[in-house]
Amino acid sequence: MQRERVIVIGAGVGGLTSAALLAARGFDVTVLEATAAPGGKMRQVDSGGAQIDGGPTVFTMRDVFDAIFDSCGASLDDYLTLTTSTTLARHAWGNDRLDLFADRTASEDAIAAFAGPQEAAGYRRFCAEAKQIFTSLDKPFMRSQRGSPTRLAWEMGKVRFADLLTTRPFQTLWASLGDHFRDPRLRQLFGRYATYCGSSPFLCPGTLMLIAHVEARGVWLLDGGMHALARALERLAVERGAQFRYNAPVAEILVEHGRAAGVRLATGERLTAHSIVCNADPSAIADGRFGAAARGAVTGMTPAQRSHSALVWTAHSKTSGFPLSHHNVFFSDDYPAEFDALAAGKLPSYPTVYICAQDRDDQGVDRGGGPSGRERLQILVNAPANGDGPGFTEAEIDQCQSRMLEITGRAGLSLELPPAATVLSTPATFEALFPSTGGALYGRASHGWAASFRRQGARTLIPGIYCAGGSTHPGAGVPMAALSGGHAVDILLKDHGSMSRSMRTAMPGGISTPAATTAASA
Incomplete structure (x- = not known):
């Protein structure tokens, strides 16, 4: 008996989750990814030969991923070392310093x-x-x-x-x-x-x-960085029968007789499928990036509704002076001014700086610097999502970098940004990777009480097209993106009412999986 094909567009966390769950349920799953590797925003950046996480750096809500692997007949611990x-993080205001801990009493x-x-x-x-x-x-x-606020x-x-x-x-x-x-x-x-x-x-x-x-409830460090999670989900999906095609951008979602019919690749190749899970930002669909026929599946997002973007330096660097932990935050002196600048479409004069020291454990021990004395760093400051506009001048970026180094220097941190081992990603970089976002990294901003209800859900207005990813419900973040992939699968399975009643749901207990008992309490 021929298996029904499902096409997943995009190998971000939502797409990877959908692919693994659907393949485990017997669907013929093909994942089409425009870039050369899985992960989406959870990507790695080659910085002078060092592979550095260039996206999310914090792993929480482990129970979500335990449920995904369990639903596919596997164990997360067999795929990842956590x-x-x-x-939890080290915080600095000049010479003032405060650590927060998993143990709430220690934080108190x-x-x-x-x-x-x-x-x-x-x-x-x-x-x-x-x-x-x-x-x-x-x-x-x-x-x-x-659902609606009334339903909630x-x-x-x-x-x-x-x-x-x-x-x-x-x-x-x-x-x-x-x-x-x-x-x-x-x-x-x-x-x-x-x-x-x-x-x-x-x-x-x-x-x-x-x-x-x-x-x-718990924060975990992953051997291999956060990108290892993307590779683990990819492996889980492949072992359940999913196929991955990289460097395969989709030019059009085909719609026939009012429902999904397949896709056309940028090469002109056509693939048929009655179900498509789109892991791109919904704005890309609404803007016609996947063809005119699919535009009506979702509503778009205006630039004013976008979340923030960022300037992200990934650097293989030498550091001294400040005892970096794995997660570190160096605060600006004027928080209101920082967000006023972002709202005005400008880079903050003095930004708050986040640094993930990827080779350090939570005690600050460097586990992978090697004889060079260098370590892998991701350095992030918030920026407006203007990547589809004029963007920032070289002078503006240089000033932001100087101010970033000034903020960290106040706390005693000295770090190098060697040109041959440093890569800067800007809102324009993220717009190129994730079209129709302006570089917004989190979908819609969560401004106002109703913002969360305006996020695109898994079901769209065109039968057979489903959405998943951090820009869809329930929201931004790695576990939220994974939950969105589970939501897409749940709805797709409901739309295929002929599925066996004995088959387990996409995530055990629906998506109300009990919290992991191994999580730290608070």
Whole structure:
């Protein structure tokens, strides 16, 4: 009996997840990827011969990936080596320094020593509220198909009516943090969680406090970096029968008689399929990047609705002075001014700087520098998503780099950016890789209480075309992109009602998989 073909466009996390789950269920899966490797934004960049993660660097919500591998009859631990991180991140304001830990008591003690016992008490209250918000939204929103605010309220109300009033949808994250912290540095630290989805803490809802609880549940370090996760998902899909074709950009999604019929590659080759999972940004479909016939499948996104982009340096560098951990943040002096500049389409005069020291463990031990004394670094500052416009001048980029080095230098960090071993990615770089985004790395910005409900869901207006990825529901981030791939598969399977009743669902228990018992508590 001939298996039904499904084409997956794009080998980002959402596409890889969909491919593995569908192949495990007997579909004939072909993944078409425009670049030479899997991962999408979770890519590696060759910087002077060193392969450095150029995208996401934080691995959380392990239970999501355990469920994917389990659903495919495999174990995540057989594909990846993961180490639980005890230090979540190191933060610096000039000479002031604060580490946060997986152990909440250790974080409380550190905050008390840093800012006093009242701030430690505020941190306890903040953690309790972040946990409550996460618990309220995990099953009815993140692990469920996209719905309306009314439906979400109904689902939450069935569990606990009081939760309807305590997720802070109408108060900004910055204002919400003021209820817990008086020290502006702590407000700045926890306000930075808004940037995890490319948003401003002055415009996004207080609901995003839940990200703090996501990290508190567990952060892991991956041998081989985050790109190893993409390779693991690729291997899982291949072992279940999926085929991957790289350097194979799709020029058109074919639509016949009102439904998906296949794709046409840039080479002119045509492949037939009645089901297509598109792991590109939905704006690319709406803008006609996949042909005129598919444009009506989704609604587009205006430049004003875009999340932030970034300037990202990947460098094989020598460092000294500051004791880098794996994750490090060097804060600017004026947070409101930083986000005012981004809103105006400009680079911040003095940006907050994130550095992932990929070769270091959470204790700061360099595990892979080698005799050269160099280590692999990803250095990131936020930037507006203007990659499809004039972009930035060389002078503007040079000034931003100088200010970035000034901010890190205030904390005592000396680092080299050797031209032969440093690659800079800009919003224009990301627009070229992910068309119709302007370089926005997180889809829509999470500004305003209704922003999350405006994200594209897995189902589109054209039968047979499904969406997955960090720009679709439930949102940005590696685990969210994986959940979106599971949502796409769930809907596709429902649309194929003839599937065996004995077949397991795309992710056990739907996408309400219980939290991993190995996660750190908070």
